[in-house]
Amino acid sequence: MARVVVDVMPKPEILDVQGQAVTRALGRIGVSGVSGVRQGKHFELEVDDAIDDETLHRLAGSLLANPVIEDWTVTRL
C-alpha cells in the first residue's frame, strides 16, 4: 500500500470566490499581512503499489479534478 496526495486548485485565471471570502474575513478578524488566499481540495489516497503514476494522473483528472477549470498535482508520500 502506498499513500498518494492529490492537490486540486482552481486555475490561476479562474475566479476563486472561496479564497476571496477567506481573504476578506481575515481583515475583519484583525489579521493583517495576508494579501491573498486561494482554496482548493486535498485528497489522500491509499493505493496498491501496482498502480503507476500515469494511472494516478488519469484518475485524478477524471474524478478528483475538473480539467477545464482546475489544475492538479499528484505526490507519492
Place this chain on the structure above:
Amino acid sequence: MARVVVDVMPKPEILDVQGQAVTRALGRIGVSGVSGVRQGKHFELEVDDAIDDETLHRLAGSLLANPVIEDWTVTRL
C-alpha cells in the same frame, strides 16, 4: 512575500462522506486498487515575511479549520 500552504483534513475518527463517495465512484468507473480516499481542503496563502509561524498556526486553526473535527498542517514553500 512568502507562500504558505495549509492543508486541512478531517480527523481520523471523523466520518468522511466525501471521501467515501469518491472511493465508491472509483469502483463504478472501473478503477481498482484504490482502497481509501479522504478529502480535505488545500489553501495557498500569500503572506508578509513578517508573519511568524505561531500566527499562521493560530490563523489556520481559527479561520481555515474547525479544530473540533479537523487537523491542519502549515507548510512554508
